[in-house]
Amino acid sequence: MRQLIRIAVEMWRAVKFELLPTFGSLLTIFLAMILPGIVWVASKNLSRAESELRKNLVMNVFLTGELSSSRADSLKNQFLRIGGVTGAGYVSRDDALSRMKARFGGEILEGLDENPLPSSFELRVTEAVLEPRAARALVTRLKAFPEVDDVVFAGELLSRLGKVLRSVKMLGYALALLVAFTAIFIVANTVRVAIADRRKTVEIMQLVGATRGYILTPFVLLGGLLGLVGAVISVFALAEISGYISRSFVLIKFLMPHEIVAFILTGLLLGMLGAVVARENI
Amino acid sequence: MLTLENVSKHYGHRQAALTDISFSVGKGELMFLTGASGAGKSTLLRLLYLEEKPSSGAITLGPFNLSTITKEQIPILRRHVGVIFQDFRLIPERTAAENVALALEVVGKGRREIRRKTDDALRLVGIWHKRNNYPHQLSGGEAQRVAVARAMVNDPLVILADEPTGNLDEQNSRDLLALLRDLNLSGATIIVATHQVGLAREFGRRILHLLSGTLQGESR
Ligand SMILES: Nc1ncnc2c1ncn2[C@@H]1O[C@H](COP(=O)(O)OP(=O)(O)OP(=O)(O)O)[C@@H](O)[C@H]1O
Ligand SMILES: [Mg+2]
Numbered sequence: 001m002r003q004l005i006r007i008a009v010e011m012w013r014a015v016k017f018e019l020l021p022t023f024g025s026l027l028t029i030f031l032a033m034i035l036p037g038i039v040w041v042a043s044k045n046l047s048r049a050e051s052e053l054r055k056n057l058v059m060n061v062f063l064t065g066e067l068s069s070s071r072a073d074s075l076k077n078q079f080l081r082i083g084g085v086t087g088a089g090y091v092s093r094d095d096a097l098s099r100m101k102a103r104f105g106g107e108i109l110e111g112l113d114e115n116p117l118p119s120s121f122e123l124r125v126t127e128a129v130l131e132p133r134a135a136r137a138l139v140t141r142l143k144a145f146p147e148v149d150d151v152v153f154a155g156e157l158l159s160r161l162g163k164v165l166r167s168v169k170m171l172g173y174a175l176a177l178l179v180a181f182t183a184i185f186i187v188a189n190t191v192r193v194a195i196a197d198r199r200k201t202v203e204i205m206q207l208v209g210a211t212r213g214y215i216l217t218p219f220v221l222l223g224g225l226l227g228l229v230g231a232v233i234s235v236f237a238l239a240e241i242s243g244y245i246s247r248s249f250v251l252i253k254f255l256m257p258h259e260i261v262a263f264i265l266t267g268l269l270l271g272m273l274g275a276v277v278a279r280e281n282i
Numbered sequence: 283m284l285t286l287e288n289v290s291k292h293y294g295h296r297q298a299a300l301t302d303i304s305f306s307v308g309k310g311e312l313m314f315l316t317g318a319s320g321a322g323k324s325t326l327l328r329l330l331y332l333e334e335k336p337s338s339g340a341i342t343l344g345p346f347n348l349s350t351i352t353k354e355q356i357p358i359l360r361r362h363v364g365v366i367f368q369d370f371r372l373i374p375e376r377t378a379a380e381n382v383a384l385a386l387e388v389v390g391k392g393r394r395e396i397r398r399k400t401d402d403a404l405r406l407v408g409i410w411h412k413r414n415n416y417p418h419q420l421s422g423g424e425a426q427r428v429a430v431a432r433a434m435v436n437d438p439l440v441i442l443a444d445e446p447t448g449n450l451d452e453q454n455s456r457d458l459l460a461l462l463r464d465l466n467l468s469g470a471t472i473i474v475a476t477h478q479v480g481l482a483r484e485f486g487r488r489i490l491h492l493l494s495g496t497l498q499g500e501s502r
Contacts, residue, residue, distance in 0.1 A: 006387065013375050201373045207331070208432065209361035210388040 010218035011225070013201075014194040022226070025190040029230030030237070032179045032186075033267060037238045039172035040259075045252045046165045053158050054127060059085075060152040061121040061142055066093055075147060079123060084138055087124035093117050118149065130155050180270055183230070187223045187274025195219060195278065220275040227271020231264040283309040283471055284330070284440055289339030291325055291495075299325040300495045303339070307440070307473060312466035314482035315475040317492030323475035326492070327442045330473075331363045332356050344439040361389050364433025364441040368448030370425040372417040378428045379404060379413040385432050403431035407461060423454035427461065434465055441465070443474045447481070455481060 015022045067075065072090040079088045091099075096117040123142075129135050132155075139151045195202065205215050235255075242254050255263065285306040292298040300322045307313055315323050328334040329341060332348060341348040346359050364385075365371075372381045379400050386396040404410040407427040409420075417425055426446060433441050443462065447455035459474070463485060466472050476482055482489050483502075491498040 016375075200371075201375070204371050204373050205384065205388065206357070207360060207365055207371065208385040208388055209357045209359075210384075211357045214388055 007218045007221060011222045014198060014218060014222055018190075018193055018197060021193060022190055025186045026226055026230055026233075028186050029183050029226060029267070029271075030233040032182050033231055033234040033263075034237055036172055036176040036179050037234050037263065038241065039168060039175055040263075041238060041242055041252065041255060043165065043168045043172055044255070046161065046168060048253060050158065050161050050165060053154065053161070054130075057125050057127065057129065057155070057158075059123040059125050059129075059138070059142075059155075061123060061148055062118045062150045062152070063120055063147050064118075064149045065147075066119050067147065075145070076121070078145075079121060079142075082138070082141060084126050084129045084134065085123050086126055089122045091120045091122060093119045096120065129153075130159060132156070132159065180266075183227060183267070183270040184274040184277060187226050187271045188278040190226060191219050191223050191275040191278040192280070194222065195280065216275075216279055219279070220272050223275025223278070224268045224272040227267040227269070227274070228264060229267075230271070231267025234267070235260055235263060283307055283311075283344060284473075285340075285342050287340045289329065289336045289341060291322075291329060291334065291337050298337075298495050300329075300336075303497050305490060305497065305500075307471065309471055310466070310469055312463060312472045312485070312487050313474070314485070314487060314489040315473060315492065316477060316479045316482055316489055317498075318477060320494075321477075321492040322495040323477075323492055324444050325495075327365075327444050327473070327475055330440070330442055331365050332359055357388070361385075361436055362439045364436065364438040366426070366429050366433050366441065366443040366446045368445040370417070370422075370429045370449075372425055372428060372432075374417050377414050377416055378409060378420065378424075381417070381428055382432045382435055385435050389436065399435055400431075403435040404428075406434075406465075407431045421454075422449050422451075423457065426450060426454075426458055430458070430461060430465070434470060438470075440471045440473060443472065445476055446474060447476065447478065456484075459485065 061079075067090070076088045076090060079085055093115050096119065097115050100117065125138070129138055135153055135155045139153060142148055142151050202215055239254055242252050246252050283306075287304050289300060289303045290298055291300040303326065315326065317323055325334065329336050329348070330343065332351065336349060339349070343359070344362065346355075346362070348359070351359060372378075373384065376384065382403055383396050383400045386399055391399070401410065401413075404413050407430050409424055409427045409431065412420060412424055415424075417428075420428065426449075430441075430446075433443075441462075446462070447458055450458060455478075459481065462472055462474060474482070479489070486502055488500060488502060490500045
């Protein structure tokens with residue numbers, strides 16, 4: 001406890017005369033850490049959207065006209081025999097209409113006196129169908145049925161999403177690396193100034209027999225604190241940003257508690273590392 | 283207690299700052315080291331608190347062999363050596379008492395012991411009533427007394443004073459040297475480097491004379 005107080009006092013003495021620059025470094029660390037934070041949240045949400053889509057891979061098969069229920073059943077059985085198709089559900093024109101109403105409200109179809117929607121089948125397909133060639137083969141096969149008018153498949157969107165996701169992740173890693181170096185550099189500079197400021201004190205401590213560890217601990221913790229506080233402010237800012245996006249555009253998921261802890265600990269670690277880099281000839 | 287054998291020190295390839303110095307100091311001795319400016323007094327003391335290593339020769343201080351000591355052991359040695367300088371070297375953002383306490387803190391002493399020993403040391407040097415003053419609130423004479431308290435508070439093997447009166451007036455110089463003599467009378471081993479041979483003579487103690495880095499002899 002006494003040690004902790006001593007260290008805290010030494011830390012305060014180290015920054016007392018450098019409040020503005022210290023605050024500046026803190027601000028820079030905070031801003032720097034926001035960037036990879038944003039990319040992290042974005043890639044998390046893209047990943048989630050992708051796996052959601054993957055789980056509910058559906059192919060919409062639009063039909064030329066309404067089918068009787070027995071005809072619909074037999075067509076369904078034919079579809080189910082095709083490889084890659086795991087489920088099939090008939091959506092009549094009325095079903096389609098009520099779904100649309102449920103989704104967008106009644107007004108959207110107000111002006112129309114006739115139902116404009118076609119009947120369709122919704123086919124569940126395996127992930128293998130995501131492969132473009134497999135998808136094309138399946139679509140061709142389905143289109144061969146005389147009842148089938150058109151086939152719409154989100155698979156291509158999905159594989160494009162996958163590509164975007166990979167780039168976002170790459171960007172995230174690159175940014176994280178860049179920011180890590182920046183944070184270390186900033187903290188190292190701040191701590192270096194703090195040590196230089198207290199050169200005389202450090203020398204006197206050495207004269208009376210203080211060990212390197214004794215002298216350096218406050219500085220290393222100072223660096224850690226800079227990183228930690230920078231990361232904490234970043235998390236708050238990130239939460240604010242993603243809250244705003246959730247309210248105004250699409251619902252996005254924020255970092256999990258353990259991810260937040262990891263983020264903040266990373267800040268702490270980078271800060272301490274920066275201080276260790278700055279320790280020089282003590 | 284302290285023994286130097288054929289100690290030499292040269293900085294780089296320049297002329298030697300110290301050449302072939304041998305002497306020893308017994309426990310409880312008060313000894314003066316004199317010589318003109320540049321004679322090597324400070325250099326000699328720096329070897330003793332391991333600010334520098336000798337270029338050749340052997341130095342032993344109590345149980346320590348200074349010629350073979352490792353970098354990691356230097357802090358340990360320094361806890362057994364008290365140092366006093368012309369410019370006091372007090373930490374400006376610590377009070378007089380906190381400056382003295384530092385020497386005990388780095389050793390890892392408990393709070394009570396630090397408190398007690400700090401108070402005792404401050405009383406001994408007659409500066410207890412100014413214990414809460416910061417260095418800039420002390421006169422030169424007072425600041426140097428605080429430095430003396432810090433140097434002796436750990437009961438060091440030896441106290442080294444490099445021109446301790448260099449920044450003090452006549453009266454304060456005498457008082458400070460008298461304080462060091464009193465410390466010595468109660469058992470401390472002390473080496474004082476000074477170019478004021480006259481002042482040193484007043485004490486009638488052993489005086490070593492340095493000239494351009496060589497030992498010229500000793501007197502009283
Ligand atoms: N760090 C150093 N690098 C190079 N030369 C040095 C260094 N320190 C001292 N010297 C040289 O060593 C010699 C002895 O210096 P030292 O400081 O020991 O003298 P001194 O007797 O203490 O003098 P003064 O009375 O002026 O303090 C001088 O010639 C000085 O120039
Ligand atoms: Mg000198």
